[in-house]
Ligand SMILES: O=C(O)CCC(=O)C(=O)O
């Protein structure tokens with residue numbers, strides 16, 4: 320961790336609800352649904368998975384395998400850069416863009432074991448500083464990946480929400496063509512080196528992402544999701560699959576119908592691991608309300624109107640208490656909601 324320790328990260332206040340993380344045990348018989356996007360039942364299956372699991376693995380998603388392989392080499396090159404180079408773009412209090420230790424490392428009772436690199440906005444702005452002479456191939460790749468991921472998120476949104484009777488007219492920030500042209504996006508690459516004491520360490524502490532959707536690419540296992548009644552379930556890597564997760568904003572948009580995915584990254588003693596998370600979000604200052612069609616007498620309005628900018632700044636203060644703190648009504652009885660157990664953290 321010598322490189323990592325030289326890079327400071329956000330100063331995050333202490334959290335008071337850490338013990339509950341350790342209390343649930345995984346049930347090995349349960350696995351996160353793997354859904355084939357080309358299957359006619361995919362929309363129904365994805366909609367079900369978002370409600371019950373908050374996450375699924377997607378295969379036959381249409382993203383070229385060559386692009387996934389290239390992004391994997393890109394991350395390798397990125398984290399192989401010398402520290403002097405990485406220090407040119409370090410996360411600060413003002414911006415989470417750049418290199419840094421995992422967020423929340425100060426509030427979780429395990430040793431942080433990983434580093435991340437976050438790309439926000441135009442990739443050229445960041446990557447030029449890292450590779451002044453050789454930026455084009457990395458910039459083109461990042462742009463291509465961002466474009467493909469955004470299109471995939473749009474597809475997943477309409478297929479899943481379509482099952483609930485939602486159309487582009489219902490979401491003002493989707494635009495009249497439903498292409499989410501004004502959506503926000505960020506890319507976070509994570510690197511978790513081989514760890515001599517994996518039980519005392521954590522790659523990324525438990526959290527939910529603040530996004531609408533997160534699409535994660537992993538080739539090595541380490542991602543776990545917290546499922547009510549099951550505990551921590553390992554998301555076993557499936558070749559060329561993408562892990563699609565519900566973020567806080569989609570939970571709000573669906574009036575609590577879709578469960579936010581609470582997840583963590585564990586580390587191990589034998590191999591290093593890298594992952595790439597694409598965050599698909601609403602435009603920063605656009606007001607987002609629970610969809611009217613999903614507010615019913617049995618499911619009263621659960622959240623107020625929020626903007627992503629306001630939500631993010633709250634989340635940096637309140638962490639796992641953010642969703643409960645803005646909630647207007649309790650989830651209907653029987654609705655799985657891990658947030659009530661104070662297990663959600665910033666993403
Ligand atoms: O590395 C992983 O599997 C999880 C990454 C993640 O949750 C994130 O970057 O928000």
Ligand SMILES: [Fe+2]
Pocket residue numbers: 526527528533582596666
């Ligand atoms: Fe995450």
